[in-house]
Amino acid sequence: MAQTVMQGLDQAKSDAFAEKMLGVLNGAGLAMMSAIGHRTGLFDAMAGLASATSAAIAAKAGLNERYVREWLGAMVTGRIVEYDATAATYVLPPEHAAHLTRDGSGENIAGTTQWISVLGGVESDIVECFSTGGGVPYEKFDRFHEVMAQETNQTVHEGLLENVLPLARGVRQRLEQGIDVLDVGCGSGAAMCLLAETFPASCFRGYDLCDEAIDAARREANDRKADNVRFETRDITALGEPASYDLVTAFDVIHDQKDPAAVLREIHTALRPEGTFLMVDIAASTYLEKNLDHPLGSFLYTISTMHCMTVSLAQGGAGLGTMWGEERALQMLGEAGFTDVDVSRLPHDILNNYYVARE
Numbered sequence: 001m002a003q004t005v006m007q008g009l010d011q012a013k014s015d016a017f018a019e020k021m022l023g024v025l026n027g028a029g030l031a032m033m034s035a036i037g038h039r040t041g042l043f044d045a046m047a048g049l050a051s052a053t054s055a056a057i058a059a060k061a062g063l064n065e066r067y068v069r070e071w072l073g074a075m076v077t078g079r080i081v082e083y084d085a086t087a088a089t090y091v092l093p094p095e096h097a098a099h100l101t102r103d104g105s106g107e108n109i110a111g112t113t114q115w116i117s118v119l120g121g122v123e124s125d126i127v128e129c130f131s132t133g134g135g136v137p138y139e140k141f142d143r144f145h146e147v148m149a150q151e152t153n154q155t156v157h158e159g160l161l162e163n164v165l166p167l168a169r170g171v172r173q174r175l176e177q178g179i180d181v182l183d184v185g186c187g188s189g190a191a192m193c194l195l196a197e198t199f200p201a202s203c204f205r206g207y208d209l210c211d212e213a214i215d216a217a218r219r220e221a222n223d224r225k226a227d228n229v230r231f232e233t234r235d236i237t238a239l240g241e242p243a244s245y246d247l248v249t250a251f252d253v254i255h256d257q258k259d260p261a262a263v264l265r266e267i268h269t270a271l272r273p274e275g276t277f278l279m280v281d282i283a284a285s286t287y288l289e290k291n292l293d294h295p296l297g298s299f300l301y302t303i304s305t306m307h308c309m310t311v312s313l314a315q316g317g318a319g320l321g322t323m324w325g326e327e328r329a330l331q332m333l334g335e336a337g338f339t340d341v342d343v344s345r346l347p348h349d350i351l352n353n354y355y356v357a358r359e
Contacts, residue, residue: 026078031113033074037100038110042071046081047097051089107348108154114147119306126306135313138210144307145213149188156251156280159348160191161198167344168276168356171247175199179246182207184236184267185253189217189229196221196229207234239266246271249278252352255324256308258317264336268359277338279329279355283345286325295350326353333357 037043045061046052054072058065072090075081080100082091092100100110118141125136138144156164165172175181178201183192186206196204206229208214217231237259248267257263267277282300284291291297304322313319320328326343333341338357346354 046092135310196226204229258315268337286327
């Protein structure tokens with residue numbers, strides 16, 4: 001039977017697929033090596049460096065030369081770093097550095113590659129879930145809050161004042177005058193600390209389910225000397241704070257929740273009349289067939305399988321997943337009581353939709 005199946009193959013199609021899978025293997029290796037380049041500071045060290053030997057690169061980064069040399073091998077064969085064989089020197093082109101360094105002009109994709117190793121750490125747990133169901137809880141994910149904070153800082157926080165707030169009509173002026181603000185799923189608190197510094201007349205709160213995240217948020221507030229912001233460990237599915245806030249924000253957290261519909265209802269109830277809900281969440285469709293050409297489709301479905309869906313299921317939740325999509329998001333916002341919802345995209349952020357919702 002196997003021989004019969006093999007005889008029926010379209011050989012060109014088979015060869016093309018084999019080539020694709022070889023690309024997957026090389027891409028996976030480059031993702032891991034890029035994460036190491038980010039974490040060790042190698043990309044940052046090379047960004048301002050002319051052609052240099054592995055020893056010079058290692059010295060500038062303060063690292064072991066032998067490891068740096070082998071890492072450079074991956075970078076050169078992956079066409080990320082250029083190599084002069086005669087001089088045995090390496091250079092990171094500025095066009096590449098723009099997408100790999102902390103100070104680059106483009107998005108730091110090297111930082112995003114850290115998710116591969118973070119999610120790989122729970123692979124065996126996820127494999128078990130394929131057989132038994134259930135999910136993997138937050139505490140199983142090593143470095144999750146650290147990497148998530150970096151990701152959100154890059155996509156949302158960097159443009160929060162200049163690009164995001166203007167999407168919500170009149171909110172900046174109200175913040176300057178003094179209002180009450182809540183961030184649900186606040187993570188490490190960078191967004192609320194930034195707003196608290198910028199708008200001292202307003203009062204800010206951040207709630208998150210994870211003690212580790214709240215501890216980090218409190219340290220951030222303390223370091224910034226922001227005394228108009230407070231962070232608490234709270235289950236936001238039972239918020240119970242009616243008409244308490246003028247602005248509620250949620251940055252890429254609703255789809256992770258145990259009961260996202262309940263959270264949206266609680267948020268609607270927590271807003272005062274004329275209040276605003278600013279929700280940032282994944283830019284995708286609810287329908288798989290509409291995501292075929294999504295530039296990050298496979299990556300985001302992987303994130304969903306390995307984190308967003310499973311952490312919800314671990315709580316006995318809905319398991320909505322990363323790719324719940326714009327259509328379902330709008331439906332659920334409507335069911336929660338929001339009748340006026342605007343959806344925007346921002347040029348600096350290919351990952352997210354920006355929803356501004358009012359009653």
